[in-house]
Amino acid sequence: MNGFEKRAALIKEKIKKATLEMLKTWEPKRIRIADISKTANVSQVTIYNYFGSKEALLREVLKDYFNKELKEFEEYMNGDYSVKEKIEHMIFQNKKSYSELTLNVINELLIEDHDMLHYIEEEYNKRVIPLMIQFINDGKASGEISSKISIQTFLAYINILRKHSKEFFDMAQQVDNPEFAEELVHLFFYGFCGKS
Structure with missing residues (x-):
């Protein structure tokens, strides 16, 4: 340059x-x-x-933001972390993201920008889904993820938790229990009955 x-x-x-x-x-x-x-x-x-235009500027800002988040996610998932650490990261990484852009802002930016929505869906399918499938298969091979759980079920469950993660963060701030987040992770892994 x-x-x-x-x-x-x-x-x-x-x-x-x-x-x-x-x-x-x-x-x-x-x-x-x-x-x-x-x-x-x-x-x-x-x-x-x-x-x-303002719209083109907002699109570029959102694209940069999304690519930065994706890169950080890829680096973490390719890092030397346990299955539990990676799942915690998947569920709770939104805490940092919400301090930058809320889902409401992102959704508002995407409502009228179909090209950007298409770009995000394409990148997610190309970069995130293969990482997740590899992660689940590795977890099953190591015995850390039950072989009874299909990839589709695991991905659906993680997506449900991530979509509601802001509610979990808000609850954690209101509840007078410093172990609240750790208990949520315990529920994720072992349910209400503890380890099987």
């Missing part, structure tokens, strides 16, 4: 970072280019020159 390209990349990154920060506290539809311009300390013309 030459000097001009480096400066352009830095300015684009500054704009995207400012937009991501705004998405943590603003509804996407209420954000205006003028607000982004002020937060990023660049002109509105600069934003239009680099991104073309």
Whole structure:
């Protein structure tokens, strides 16, 4: 990259970072280019020159965010962790994600952006599902995951828990029990009756 390209990349990154920060506290539809311009300390013309429209900027911010989350997930799942640690990570990784972008914001961004929704579904199927299948098969081979549980059932159960993970986090903050999260993990592995 030459000097001009480096400066352009830095300015684009500054704009995207400012937009991501705004998405943590603003509804996407209420954000205006003028607000982004002020937060990023660049002109509105600069934003239009680099991104073309607010929608294209939001799409690029969401794509970057999604790819960063996916990369972190891939690195963790390929790491040297136990099945229990990986399952805890799958269930509770949303805690960090919610501090950045809530599901409501992500859903609002995706409602009218079918191309972005398609991109996310494609990447999920291409990158996450194969990792999960390998993880489940490895867990079954090591005896840490029951051979009675099919891949489809395991994935469905994990997805249910992840979809409701924000409710678990909210409950954990309200309940006067420091072991609440650990007990939820125990329920996941052993149910109400304990180890079989």
